[in-house]
Amino acid sequence: GAVVSQHPSWVICKSGTSVKIECRSLDFQATTMxxxxxxxxxxxxxxxxxxEGSKATYEQGVEKDKFLINHASLTLSxxxxxxxxxxxxxxxxxxARPSGRDNEQFFGPGTRLTxx
Amino acid sequence: xxxxxxxxxxxxxxxxxANLPCNHSTISGNEYVYWYRQIHSQGPQYIIHGLKNNxxxxxxxxxxxxxxxxxxxxxPHATLRDTAVYYCIVRVVSGNTPLVFGKGTRLSVIA
Numbered sequence: 408g409a410v411v412s413q414h415p416s417w418v419i420c421k422s423g424t425s426v427k428i429e430c431r432s433l434d435f436q437a438t439t440m441x442x443x444x445x446x447x448x449x450x451x452x453x454x455x456x457x458x459e460g461s462k463a464t465y466e467q468g469v470e471k472d473k474f475l476i477n478h479a480s481l482t483l484s485x486x487x488x489x490x491x492x493x494x495x496x497x498x499x500x501x502x503a504r505p506s507g508r509d510n511e512q513f514f515g516p517g518t519r520l521t522x523x
Numbered sequence: 524x525x526x527x528x529x530x531x532x533x534x535x536x537x538x539x540x541a542n543l544p545c546n547h548s549t550i551s552g553n554e555y556v557y558w559y560r561q562i563h564s565q566g567p568q569y570i571i572h573g574l575k576n577n578x579x580x581x582x583x584x585x586x587x588x589x590x591x592x593x594x595x596x597x598x599p600h601a602t603l604r605d606t607a608v609y610y611c612i613v614r615v616v617s618g619n620t621p622l623v624f625g626k627g628t629r630l631s632v633i634a
Contacts, residue, residue: 411566413566439619441621441622443624450610450624450625450626450627451561451567451624452624453621453622453623453624456619456621458619464619498564500566500567502566502567502621502622509616509617509620510555510572510616511569512569512621512622513569514559514566514567514568515566516565516566517564517565517566519564
């Protein structure tokens with residue numbers, strides 16, 4: 408149990424285009440989901456926290472108008488990178504917390520974004 | 524900012540126990556200690572967590588000092604598949620509080 412999936416697993420896009428990444432909790436409901444990104448040889452950096460049906464809370468330095476997060480259901484959150492540029496190339500990882508189980512947090516396999 | 528300190532890297536011989544230390548000298552009374560690991564180009568995998576008692580599961584054991592200022596993750600019989608970056612994280616257990624990752628320890632298991 409406690410599986411989190413991400414789609415796509417990798418994507419290559421042209422500079423200036425937008426890319427949507429989906430994160431799903433497959434066998435549990437998640438009131439809270441998190442988005443991280445990871446640059447090569449670095450640790451995971453928290454981008455934002457989202458609660459189902461509410462606006463996401465972004466970490467300092469993360470542009471909310473560039474990284475649009477939607478958490479419209481208890482099993483799906485999406486991250487849209489708008490007007491992507493090469494510096495947005497990174498490994499994006501989502502994470503989900505099962506509703507009512509505050510001591511648990513499960514991670515997706517990640518999405519590799521390359522912006523040309 | 525991460526509230527833990529870990530050695531940047533460690534080696535372990537295959538079949539031996541891997542003992543990964545973590546310092547969290549500023550931990551609060553309501554913060555738990557979590558361990559995750561990340562194999563290259565994958566999402567982090569949960570290993571174990573605890574508050575103050577030692578914990579054991581099928582993957583590892585967690586030893587927390589009595590003053591809770593440090594802990595050790597023990598992989599009893601390391602295999603090559605345990606090669607990964609191991610993250611020690613302290614966190615208050617509440618709905619919105621995220622896991623904040625530090626730099627972790629890169630464990631290399633050597634045949």
